[in-house]
Structure formats: structure tokens, C-alpha cells
Amino acid sequence: SQQGEEDPQALSIQEGENATMNCSYKTSINNLQWYRQNSGRGLVHLILIRSNEREKHSGRLRVTLDTSKKSSSLLITASRAADTASYFCATDASGNTGKLIFGQGTTLQVKP
Amino acid sequence: KAGVTQTPRYLIKTRGQQVTLSCSPISGHRSVSWYQQTPGQGLQFLFEYFSETQRNKGNFPGRFSGRQFSNSRSEMNVSTLELGDSALYLCASSWGDRGLWEPQHFGDGTRLSIL
Numbered sequence: 001s002q003q004g005e006e007d008p009q010a011l012s013i014q015e016g017e018n019a020t021m022n023c024s025y026k027t028s029i030n031n032l033q034w035y036r037q038n039s040g041r042g043l044v045h046l047i048l049i050r051s052n053e054r055e056k057h058s059g060r061l062r063v064t065l066d067t068s069k070k071s072s073s074l075l076i077t078a079s080r081a082a083d084t085a086s087y088f089c090a091t092d093a094s095g096n097t098g099k100l101i102f103g104q105g106t107t108l109q110v111k112p
Numbered sequence: 113k114a115g116v117t118q119t120p121r122y123l124i125k126t127r128g129q130q131v132t133l134s135c136s137p138i139s140g141h142r143s144v145s146w147y148q149q150t151p152g153q154g155l156q157f158l159f160e161y162f163s164e165t166q167r168n169k170g171n172f173p174g175r176f177s178g179r180q181f182s183n184s185r186s187e188m189n190v191s192t193l194e195l196g197d198s199a200l201y202l203c204a205s206s207w208g209d210r211g212l213w214e215p216q217h218f219g220d221g222t223r224l225s226i227l
Contacts (some may be wrong), residue, residue, distance in 0.1 A: 031213065033177055040223075042116070045215035092119065099145070099168045100216060102155035 005101040006089060014111050019076040021106040023089030024069075030092045032065055033100070034074050037086045046074075046087075081112045114139065116205050116219035124225045130191040133202030133222045143167075143208025144186040145216065146178060149200040158201075161186055162208045185203050190224075198226045 006021045025032070030049045035043040049056045049065045049072070056063045062075040076083055086107045090100040117136040125131050137144050145168075146158040157170040161180035178188045184205075190197055200223050204216035 033215065035218075040120075040220075042218035043204075043216075045217070048213070048215060050213075082138045090155075099157050099160060099170070100147075100155075101157065102147075104154045 005108045006087075008106060008109045009104070010109075012109040013079060013112065015079060015081055017079055017110075019079050019083070019108055019110070021074045021087050021108070023072045023074070023103050025072075025089070025091050025101075025103075027091075029067075032063075032064060032072050033090045034072075035088045035090060035102075036059075037088065037105070039085075043088065076108075079108075079110045081110050082106060084097065084110045116203060116217050116223050117217035118201075118203050120193055120222060121220065122223045124223075124227060125193050126227050127193055127195060129193050130189065131193060132186045132208070133190075133192060133201055133203075133224075135188070135205075135219060137186070137203075137205030138217055141205035141207055142184055142190045143206045144180055144184065144190050145204045145206075146186070147202045148172075148205065149221070150198075158188070177204070193226050195226050197224065199224060 005024050013019055029051055031048055033048045034046040036046055037043045047058045047063050049063050060077045065072045086105045088105045089103045119134045143162045146162040147155050149155045157179050158172055160168040164180045175191045180186045200221045202218055202221045203209050204218045206216050
């Protein structure tokens with residue numbers, strides 16, 4: 001079963017705009033990760049935020065985590081056409097190693 | 113450093129057959145996990161191997177099995193294939209000794225189609 005639910009399911013924006021994706025999860029976590037998947041390819045790790053962190057930055061990416069609401073958001077600033085992909089949040093299952101539980105993902109289209 | 117390599121990239125089988133997929137992890141990584149990705153169910157965890165031992169298992173029937181060799185390469189086997197097994201099968205590797213504090217490195221997957 002899916003741990004996370006992502007919102008929106010699909011997002012279409014113009015190049016240069018910001019894109020925000022949200023993820024909600026059900027159980028307590030140790031950390032939450034965001035991954036990107038280009039069409040027909042594997043997943044690429046973007047960022048990991050620990051349960052005791054509230055915000056984390058990596059380049060044009062900003063992730064927030066609210067454990068009281070069991071939710072996270074991924075913000076991509078100044079989007080580019082190359083950011084077109086599906087984005088997934090993933091949580092650990094109570095510390096089980098190697099077992100990530102993924103959300104359904106947000107499909108982002110950035111129009112040039 | 114070479115990434116995670118999965119072979120073959122594409123595979124077409126018929127119902128009732130069996131299939132073996134291969135995954136070579138990043139050099140030095142001892143943990144290999146397998147995931148099934150379908151449009152309806154999304155990404156679902158199959159199992160994880162660490163140092164040749166299955167360490168975690170998802171909720172899939174016994175037709176799905178795997179193993180890991182001493183060089184950390186892993187294979188996944190699906191027997192008595194069903195139409196619903198059509199999916200992208202992804203393999204991910206990591207050092208394996210840091211829990212989920214470390215990112216998973218994914219291969220590009222094997223696209224399995226069942227006719």
C-alpha cells in the first residue's frame with residue numbers, strides 16, 4: 001500500500017516559474033526523500049530530509065517537512081524544460097533498511 | 113563510477129513462462145532492492161538483499177523470488193507469469209549499512225511485457 005499521497009497529480013507551468021509539489025504520509029518516519037524520474041528511466045535521488053529537520057535546500061530545490069501534519073513539500077524555483085519529469089516522495093518504513101514506500105508521484109511539465 | 117546496471121532493458125514473455133532479471137549494483141554497495149512500477153499501483157517494494165541474505169520482503173506472491181551473489185549482483189525471478197506482471201522492474205543499490213539515511217541509487221529498469 002502507498003504511504004504517501006502526492007498533490008497535485010499533474011502540474012504544467014512555464015519555464016521560469018516555480019513548481020510546488022506536496023506529499024502526505026500516514027505513519028511516523030525517520031526521514032523522507034524526494035526522487036525524480038524522467039520518462040522511461042530510473043529514479044534519481046534529489047534530497048533527503050530527516051524527521052528532526054524542517055527545511056532543506058539543494059540548488060534550486062527546497063524541501064520542507066512538517067511531521068505534525070505528516071506532510072512535505074518540494075519547491076523547484078526558476079524551473080527549466082529539463083525539469084520535466086515525475087517527482088516522488090518516499091519514506092522509510094519504520095527504519096526498515098532498503099524498503100522505501102513511495103507516493104503516487106506528481107508529473108511536472110515545464111513548457112519552454 | 114559506473115551506475116546501477118539492469119539487464120535486459122526490455123523483455124517480452126507469454127503467460128505461464130518464467131523470467132530472470134539481473135542487476136549489478138554500484139561497486140562497493142552491498143544492498144540491492146527491487147521495486148515493481150505499474151501505472152495502477154505505482155512503485156511497490158519487492159525485496160531487499162544485503163550480503164547475500166534477504167533482509168526485507170514486500171507483499172508479493174511466492175512467484176517472485178530473488179537472490180544475491182557474493183559480488184553483490186542480484187537476480188530476480190518471476191515464475192508462471194501473469195498478464196498483471198507487466199511492469200517496469202527497478203533495482204536500487206546502496207551501501208546498506210546506514211539504514212535509510214542514505215539515498216538509493218536506481219538503475220533504468222527492465223520493462224517486462226506479458227502477452
